Structures are given as C-alpha cells and as structure tokens.
Amino acid sequence: MSGPTLTVATEAIRANARRLRGQQELIAVVKADGFGLGATTMAGAARSAGAALLGVATLSEAVELLATGAADARVPVLAWLTDPDELAAALPALVELALPSRAHLAALLSALRRAPGAGGVRRVHLFVDTGMSRDGCPPADWPALCAAARSAERAGLITVVGVMGHLGCADPGSVDHDLAKHRFAAAVARARRAGLRPRRCHLAATAACLDAPGTRHDAVRVGAGLAGIDPSGQERLTPVARLSAPVVQVRRALAGALVGYGTGTRLSAPTWLGLLPIGYADGLPRTASGRGEVVIAGRRRPLLGAISMDQVVVDLGGAPVPVGTEATVFGAPGAPTLRDWADWAGTIEHDVLTGIGRRVRRVAVDHLAGDSPLSQQEAA
Numbered sequence: 001m002s003g004p005t006l007t008v009a010t011e012a013i014r015a016n017a018r019r020l021r022g023q024q025e026l027i028a029v030v031k032a033d034g035f036g037l038g039a040t041t042m043a044g045a046a047r048s049a050g051a052a053l054l055g056v057a058t059l060s061e062a063v064e065l066l067a068t069g070a071a072d073a074r075v076p077v078l079a080w081l082t083d084p085d086e087l088a089a090a091l092p093a094l095v096e097l098a099l100p101s102r103a104h105l106a107a108l109l110s111a112l113r114r115a116p117g118a119g120g121v122r123r124v125h126l127f128v129d130t131g132m133s134r135d136g137c138p139p140a141d142w143p144a145l146c147a148a149a150r151s152a153e154r155a156g157l158i159t160v161v162g163v164m165g166h167l168g169c170a171d172p173g174s175v176d177h178d179l180a181k182h183r184f185a186a187a188v189a190r191a192r193r194a195g196l197r198p199r200r201c202h203l204a205a206t207a208a209c210l211d212a213p214g215t216r217h218d219a220v221r222v223g224a225g226l227a228g229i230d231p232s233g234q235e236r237l238t239p240v241a242r243l244s245a246p247v248v249q250v251r252r253a254l255a256g257a258l259v260g261y262g263t264g265t266r267l268s269a270p271t272w273l274g275l276l277p278i279g280y281a282d283g284l285p286r287t288a289s290g291r292g293e294v295v296i297a298g299r300r301r302p303l304l305g306a307i308s309m310d311q312v313v314v315d316l317g318g319a320p321v322p323v324g325t326e327a328t329v330f331g332a333p334g335a336p337t338l339r340d341w342a343d344w345a346g347t348i349e350h351d352v353l354t355g356i357g358r359r360v361r362r363v364a365v366d367h368l369a370g371d372s373p374l375s376q377q378e379a380a
C-alpha cells in the first residue's frame with residue numbers, strides 16, 4: 001500500500017500526440033508540471049512521438065526542463081509568459097522566447113548587447129493577440145513590434161523563427177473564431193512585409209486541432225490533448241491518467257451519526273464507512289463534496305460529508321472491505337472519469353488535473369490497463 005497515486009500511461013500520451021499533430025510539427029505543451037502528470041514524463045512521451053519543441057508558460061519552467069534534460073538542443077523549449085525584467089538577465093540559449101511587446105524585446109536586447117555572442121543568436125517568436133485581450137501583442141502595436149524585431153535581426157541579435165497566436169474560441173462556426181483566424185493570418189502577412197521570415201507559425205491548441213483544422217499552420221501547440229482531455233467533451237482522445245488511493249480505515253457507523261466537518265451530513269441508516277487518505281490539498285475538489293464517487297471492489301461508492309484537506313469518507317454500504325483495498329477516483333473501467341469530477345466540481349478537466357497535489361505519487365506505466373510491474377517506473 002503506498003498512498004494516493006496518479007498512474008500515467010505514456011503510450012496514451014504518445015497516441016494522443018500522434019493524433020493531434022497530424023501532418024504538422026508538434027509543440028508539446030508541458031506547463032504546470034505537464035498538466036499535473038509530471039513535466040518530465042509528458043515531455044519524454046511527446047519527444048518519442050516526434051515533438052519538435054516543448055512549450056511552457058514561464059521561464060522558470062523552461063529552465064527546469066533544460067536542467068532535467070527533458071529539453072535539449074534537439075528539442076528546445078519555448079516560453080511565452082515572461083516579465084521583461086526576467087528577460088533582461090542572461091538566459092540559457094536553448095530557451096526560445098515568445099515576445100508579446102516591444103518592452104519585452106527591448107529587455108531581451110539589452111541583455112544580449114551586454115553579453116554579445118553568448119549562446120549565439122537568440123531564437124524568438126513574435127506573439128500576437130488574436131482576440132483574447134490576455135497575453136500577446138495587441139494588433140495595433142504589431143507593426144511596430146515587427147519592425148523592431150526586424151532591426152534587431154539585422155543587428156545580428158535575434159532571429160524570428162516563429163509567429164504565434166492563441167485562440168479563445170475554437171468553434172469554426174463562430175464570428176469570434178473566424179475573426180481570430182483572420183487576425184492571425186494578417187499578423188503573419190504583416191511580419192513578412194516587415195522582412196521577417198518566420199518558418200514556424202503556430203496558432204492551434206488542442207480544441208482547434210480537433211475542431212478547426214484550418215488553424216493548423218506549420219505547427220500545433222498542444223497540452224491538454226496530450227493529457228487526454230478533449231475540451232469539447234466528445235472524448236475523442238485516449239485517457240492518460242488514473243487516480244487511486246487505498247482504504248486506510250474501516251468502521252461501522254450507526255443511523256444518526258454525523259460524518260466529517262459540520263452538521264450537514266447525518267446518516268439515515270447504519271452503514272460501513274471507509275477512509276481514503278486523499279483530500280482537497282491533493283486535488284480532490286472540495287466543491288465536489290456531496291456528489292463525488294469512487295469505485296471500490298468493482299462498485300461505485302458515494303463519498304460522504306465534506307471533502308477534508310487530507311482525507312475523505314466513503315460509504316461502503318452493507319459490508320466492509322479489507323483495509324488496503326484500492327479505491328479508484330477516476331480513470332479505470334467503470335470508475336468515474338476525469339470529466340465526471342470536473343462536472344461534480346463545476347469546473348473543467350484541466351483544473352482538476354493540474355490541481356492534483358504534490359503528496360500524490362506519480363507513477364509512469366506504458367498502458368493503464370497493462371500496468372505490468374516490468375514496464376512500471378517511478379515518474380521523475
């Protein structure tokens with residue numbers, strides 16, 4: 001018995017990667033510790049499915065991937081959410097940077113001028129906002145960003161290897177989607193008119209890969225889909241993860257007994273209760289209290305009472321199970337799915353998966369069903 005465990009199937013990640021990339025290059029997004037699955041595990045599987053580049057949000061994520069060897073000269077890493085101050089410091093040459101503003105570019109150039117030749121010419125992507133009003137360069141500032149980048153190219157400091165956008169909506173029927181697509185195409189054309197020659201233009205993430213093939217350009221930048229999440233809920237991808245926890249204590253409780261914190265959950269009949277050592281600090285969403293279920297010994301069992309920080313009580317019904325029996329929270333045949341948990345918690349699968357805490361052991365296997373001890377290895 002070894003506590004709560006997230007079992008991650010690397011062959012499922014590879015299958016999702018192959019399916020999503022199609023004919024395009026794959027930029028495998030492994031931010032937020034690989035959507036909670038373990039960045040090293042996710043990166044390794046994506047690399048063996050042919051990823052050309054890894055993608056993360058922050059610079060510290062990128063630096064860590066290089067430090068662990070998950071990214072290297074063959075498969076470098078792109079970071080797109082930086083603070084100009086961070087760019088003013090010396091950065092590993094294998095980090096490609098997506099720049100959303102002239103302030104970011106200026107900070108980077110000042111660092112490159114201070115350390116000429118360090119790591120060669122810096123590879124950058126220019127990042128345009130196609131309509132989310134979030135990250136990326138507002139379209140009005142785009143021509144100036146392109147011009148400034150082109151003159152830095154001429155000065156031999158950077159080379160613009162990509163243009164990047166991100167879609168807030170991947171529904172090809174919607175006006176917002178069509179407008180974003182158009183804005184991206186216009187931004188790429190504008191970059192070319194400025195003399196830039198980006199060879200990797202990338203817009204589509206998971207949802208667009210599945211539902212808006214017209215957005216694929218040179219490369220797709222996918223994360224959730226590698227983790228098996230189909231944002232549309234159509235479940236077209238292979239599930240990647242199983243969350244489980246052992247029953248650590250079993251008791252008989254009488255009618256009228258309260259369960260857990262507060263006075264909201266009182267037993268109306270006697271029952272057997274099991275205790276699972278997993279709570280909201282481990283990513284079991286507290287907002288799923290009163291709705292969540294697990295599978296124990298092949299049967300669905302409701303959770304009872306509020307989900308606590310470290311633990312939760314499960315209703316075993318008329319008969320106890322041996323201490324040590326495994327409960328599946330999600331990801332096995334007959335068990336709830338990650339999507340069920342997202343629905344119970346009133347959120348999306350991404351939120352549940354990335355919320356799985358550090359106390360939960362990660363174990364990488366080839367296949368979830370196979371799980372053979374031979375192929376089993378402790379995830380890094």
Ligand SMILES: *Cc1c(COP(=O)(O)O)cnc(C)c1O
Nearest residue numbers: 029166205206221222223224225
């Ligand atoms: C998270 C993220 C992605 C990956 O999106 P998925 O829907 O998880 O595939 C791609 N690009 C940007 C800018 C992101 O923030």
